Amino acid sequence: MSTPILELRNIRASYGSIEVLHGVNLTVGRGEVVALLGPNGAGKSTLIKVASGILRPSAGQLMIAGRDATGASANALARAGLCTIPEGRGIFPNLTVRENLLMATYSGHKLSDIEQSTYARFPRLAERRSQLAGTMSGGEQQMLSLARALATDPVILLLDELSMGLAPLIVSELYQQVAAIAAEGVSVLVVEQFARTVLGVADQAVVLAHGKVQAFGKASEIGEDVLASAYLGS
Numbered sequence: 001m002s003t004p005i006l007e008l009r010n011i012r013a014s015y016g017s018i019e020v021l022h023g024v025n026l027t028v029g030r031g032e033v034v035a036l037l038g039p040n041g042a043g044k045s046t047l048i049k050v051a052s053g054i055l056r057p058s059a060g061q062l063m064i065a066g067r068d069a070t071g072a073s074a075n076a077l078a079r080a081g082l083c084t085i086p087e088g089r090g091i092f093p094n095l096t097v098r099e100n101l102l103m104a105t106y107s108g109h110k111l112s113d114i115e116q117s118t119y120a121r122f123p124r125l126a127e128r129r130s131q132l133a134g135t136m137s138g139g140e141q142q143m144l145s146l147a148r149a150l151a152t153d154p155v156i157l158l159l160d161e162l163s164m165g166l167a168p169l170i171v172s173e174l175y176q177q178v179a180a181i182a183a184e185g186v187s188v189l190v191v192e193q194f195a196r197t198v199l200g201v202a203d204q205a206v207v208l209a210h211g212k213v214q215a216f217g218k219a220s221e222i223g224e225d226v227l228a229s230a231y232l233g234s
């Protein structure tokens with residue numbers, strides 16, 4: 001097996017004196033989609049914060065492409081190709097679609113190139129290029145946040161609740177794009193509440209509960225019983 005893009009080894013993380021991750025292991029391979037599932041408060045967003053360098057773990061190691069990146073800043077990890085879409089999307093609501101894409105040119109691409117690839121992937125955004133991002137539908141905003149992330153040529157995308165507040169139809173449309181992105185070789189770690197939708201696209205799944213990995217394995221083999229016991233807390 002080739003070196004994983006992202007590897008969390010026995011990660012512990014706390015807010016103040018309260019530990020919320022109690023020794024979590026997780027691996028994401030190249031071009032692989034890994035679903036991070038679990039009930040509210042399980043520690044999913046905390047894990048994303050640790051993986052993206054926003055929160056320093058109190059113990060354990062963060063490995064990026066086989067190199068120890070524990071304690072590296074979020075900026076340094078971003079330069080290494082790790083791109084995070086946080087809970088709440090991280091777009092600029094008072095800027096237009098085009099201006100939001102302009103903000104992604106710091107990565108070195110020309111705006112015209114970014115626009116071209118964005119509109120090819122998300123035709124809806126082409127019609128809305130002059131619209132303020134904050135006035136678009138939730139699904140369109142999420143397309144824009146994905147487009148901005150892709151403009152930075154990420155090696156791995158960390159997505160926290162891509163589907164938050166969205167209708168099932170648009171969620172499956174977004175996941176088709178996630179599958180297409182992964183097929184281009186980008187790895188994806190995605191936090192998701194709609195387990196069934198993401199399991200159709202993911203290669204691997206990790207179920208987190210109470211800050212510990214409750215189950216992991218091939219997405220196609222994560223059973224209803226495992227999900228039920230994690231979500232019902234039994």
Ligand SMILES: Nc1ncnc2c1ncn2[C@@H]1O[C@H](COP(=O)(O)OP(=O)(O)OP(=O)(O)O)[C@@H](O)[C@H]1O
Pocket residue numbers: 015020038039040041042043044045046047
């Ligand atoms: N900034 C913070 N300060 C203190 N405690 C926090 C902070 N952020 C999260 N927590 C606590 O850490 C635990 C894990 O929270 P986290 O946001 O990682 O859960 P989650 O799995 O993402 O939940 P959800 O599905 O509701 O988004 C929760 O008990 C939460 O209250």
Ligand SMILES: [Mg+2]
Pocket residue numbers: 044045046087160
């Ligand atoms: Mg969360």
